[in-house]
Amino acid sequence: MVTTVVLGAGIGGVSQAFELKSVLGSEDRVVVINEQSTFEFTPSNPWVAVGWRKEQQITIDLIPVFKKHGIEFIPTAASQLLPEKNQILLADGGVVDYDYLVVATGPKLAFDEIEGLGPDGHTSSICRTGHALRSQRDFEALVSKPGPVVVGAAQGASCYGPAYEYAFILDTELRKRKLRDRVPMTFVTPEPYIGHLGLDGVGDTKGMLESELRDRHIHWITNAKIDRIDAGEMALTEVDEEGADKRQHSLEFSHAMILPAFKGVDVVADVDGLVNPRGFVVVDEFQRNPAYPNIYSVGVCIAIPPVGPTPLPVGVPKTGYMIESMVAATAKNIHDAISGDALSHRATWDAVCLADFGDSGVAFIASPQIPPRNINFAAKGKWVHLAKIAFEKYFLRKVRQGLNEPFYEKQIMKWIGAERLKGAR
Numbered sequence: 468m469v470t471t472v473v474l475g476a477g478i479g480g481v482s483q484a485f486e487l488k489s490v491l492g493s494e495d496r497v498v499v500i501n502e503q504s505t506f507e508f509t510p511s512n513p514w515v516a517v518g519w520r521k522e523q524q525i526t527i528d529l530i531p532v533f534k535k536h537g538i539e540f541i542p543t544a545a546s547q548l549l550p551e552k553n554q555i556l557l558a559d560g561g562v563v564d565y566d567y568l569v570v571a572t573g574p575k576l577a578f579d580e581i582e583g584l585g586p587d588g589h590t591s592s593i594c595r596t597g598h599a600l601r602s603q604r605d606f607e608a609l610v611s612k613p614g615p616v617v618v619g620a621a622q623g624a625s626c627y628g629p630a631y632e633y634a635f636i637l638d639t640e641l642r643k644r645k646l647r648d649r650v651p652m653t654f655v656t657p658e659p660y661i662g663h664l665g666l667d668g669v670g671d672t673k674g675m676l677e678s679e680l681r682d683r684h685i686h687w688i689t690n691a692k693i694d695r696i697d698a699g700e701m702a703l704t705e706v707d708e709e710g711a712d713k714r715q716h717s718l719e720f721s722h723a724m725i726l727p728a729f730k731g732v733d734v735v736a737d738v739d740g741l742v743n744p745r746g747f748v749v750v751d752e753f754q755r756n757p758a759y760p761n762i763y764s765v766g767v768c769i770a771i772p773p774v775g776p777t778p779l780p781v782g783v784p785k786t787g788y789m790i791e792s793m794v795a796a797t798a799k800n801i802h803d804a805i806s807g808d809a810l811s812h813r814a815t816w817d818a819v820c821l822a823d824f825g826d827s828g829v830a831f832i833a834s835p836q837i838p839p840r841n842i843n844f845a846a847k848g849k850w851v852h853l854a855k856i857a858f859e860k861y862f863l864r865k866v867r868q869g870l871n872e873p874f875y876e877k878q879i880m881k882w883i884g885a886e887r888l889k890g891a892r
Contacts, residue, residue, distance in 0.1 A: 512525075590724060592725075651686075654686070830854070
């Protein structure tokens with residue numbers, strides 16, 4: 468009997484547990500460790516922040532789900548990883564032994580890198596569902612007393628889609644409430660240009676997103692380094708193409724949502740040979756760590772180098788399709804490792820994303836993720852908004868039922884392909 472532990476129960480961790488259970492032998496153990504017992508569907512958090520979703524609509528109690536599918540679940544935070552002993556120490560004093568480990572923790576949110584950033588400071592967040600609920604309260608306060616809004620991402624961030632989504636969803640809801648004319652909006656980002664997305668753009672994301680911001684009367688500042696955030700005021704510096712300070716800004720706000728930079732979580736961040744200087748897990752082409760070959764990693768917590776130099780640090784996103792591909796390859800490689808076979812399964816590190824704008828959206832495909840690409844495509848339409856709703860419903864059903872169907876590959880690629888063909892005609 469082989470024990471494979473999955474550390475984390477987000478989109479990557481839950482998918483990995485189900486995939487391992489379907490691929491490994493019936494006698495092999497799959498164990499999930501996570502600091503909380505509920506699953507949160509993170510892509511829906513922008514909707515939570517404006518009241519379009521309630522917490523119970525996008526969260527699932529994992530205890531009965533995992534029990535039903537024969538997956539052992541430990542809803543306790545991990546405090547330390549001891550790879551030399553193949554052990555994980557738990558916050559409650561427990562010890563978990565493993566033969567194979569998959570790190571799927573997601574990121575640590577580095578709010579502390581900027582004074583005043585985050586829910587414990589002066590800005591909102593949509594990175595966690597609890598944060599989004601607090602953001603909703605901030606949004607309702609804005610509705611009661613309209614004023615300026617600042618939305619965007621901090622330097623070093625590696626997930627820009629949700630910031631664009633929140634800005635456009637917020638605009639949509641304010642227009643519905645007939646308040647948009649009383650709320651000036653500014654989008655701030657360390658990206659060298661709008662639509663860079665950590666991928667040096669995909670298709671015409673630059674033109675599409677600039678046009679969308681312009682049509683919605685949202686001003687923007689690129690190459691923006693946030694220096695400090697006080698109550699109702701954000702100090703930032705705009706840098707030039709060489710990264711030298713060019714202009715300082717001071718933006719007043721009644722409501723602000725800024726995505727932070729990401730780091731590796733504490734439990735792995737100081738393990739020598741496992742992670743890079745930011746604490747992200749280093750993996751080879753098989754999702755396996757070179758220093759510890761029985762440790763694999765998937766999702767946002769893995770190390771991927773930037774696509775190229777930028778004036779300010781701009782990280783690379785890990786999209787749902789990419790994570791889905793990592794999960795499938797990892798499960799098959801662990802199966803082969805147990806069987807004594809050579810590893811051969813590689814993830815498709817292509818970026819496929821649906822960015823919802825509340826009443827429309829943009830879908831893009833970057834294959835491969837780093838240019839030059841075989842596919843470099845972006846398309847806009849209301850169908851993207853509808854596809855994101857469909858994805859939400861599917862994935863929540865997948866978690867409840869323990870499904871292993873590749874949604875991005877089968878459905879979203881089909882939709883995007885159909886849209887591309889329609890545009891080509």
